[in-house]
Amino acid sequence: MVMLADVIDAVVGADTHRDTHTLEMTTASGVTLATITVPNTDEGATRALSWITEHAPGPRVAAAVEGSRSYGVGLARTLNTAGVRVIEAEQPTVRQRRRGKSDPIDAHLAALQALRLDADQLPTPRADGDREALRILLGARQELTMTRRRAINQLRALLLTGDDHDRHLARAKQFSNARLHTLIHREATT
16 A cells, blocks of 8 residues: 655645634644645635645645535635645544644644545545535425425324314325315315
């Protein structure tokens, strides 16, 4: 197994948050070269890229980005577009954080974690392309299904307060679209 540390000059660990990203550049042997905090904006991602270019000890740089599907998506895209190899970093465990929780520590842990990875099987961000589109569609479908279920449950509860016919309808195992259409368009009883 060839480790990432064997094929790069430096790795950048990125701890991403809603408002800021903290990045640490580490040599292939794990020595910290520099640290920076940038805003979570397009300008901040561009500043991070310039900072990487300025501080990298060689052309072979990888970036281990936490939250590459959420807060770090903009940073990951900017780095990837510029040709920096982006790796999806896992958040540190409680055991790894035994020295406390801070953004620089988390960025350092992301960099160290990346150095130990198999260079041929690096976890890449999954926040673009067909996979992301499918994730969004499945999320929307799940939300619509839950909304439909809530509406049917509300209708059942309302029908249970009605006459015998309404209570019978409310106790049915399923509400077909035809049954719902009938309920909506029936004549009002007085």
